[in-house]
Amino acid sequence: MPPTKNTPQHGPAIRALREKDGLSIEELAARIDMHPQSLRNIELERRPISHLKLNLIARALHVDTAAIARSDAGGTL
Numbered sequence: 001m002p003p004t005k006n007t008p009q010h011g012p013a014i015r016a017l018r019e020k021d022g023l024s025i026e027e028l029a030a031r032i033d034m035h036p037q038s039l040r041n042i043e044l045e046r047r048p049i050s051h052l053k054l055n056l057i058a059r060a061l062h063v064d065t066a067a068i069a070r071s072d073a074g075g076t077l
Contacts, residue, residue, distance in 0.1 A: 010054065013068045015043040017061045031060040 018028050025043070029036040032053070041047035049057075058065045 009045055010049055010068055011043040011045040014057055014061075017063060017068065018043075021061055023061075028057070028060060032056040 018025070023031075025039050026036045029039045032039075034053070034056075038047065042049050042053070054065055054068065058068055
């Protein structure tokens with residue numbers, strides 16, 4: 001599946017959820033079998049995120065993908 005556009009901003013929402021869960025980039029990256037720099041680039045909006053990776057990240061953070069979207073829209077984390 002092609003990468004999604006990072007609109008609204010998935011990266012900051014992922015970072016906020018990761019930090020809320022007390023995880024470092026390295027810890028979350030290990031959970032989803034991704035290089036930490038790739039995850040950092042997603043969080044910084046330097047790299048688009050695929051639907052597959054978005055689902056893996058959401059699962060690793062114990063949220064559904066809608067929680068990331070709500071965070072994007074200014075919703076409560």
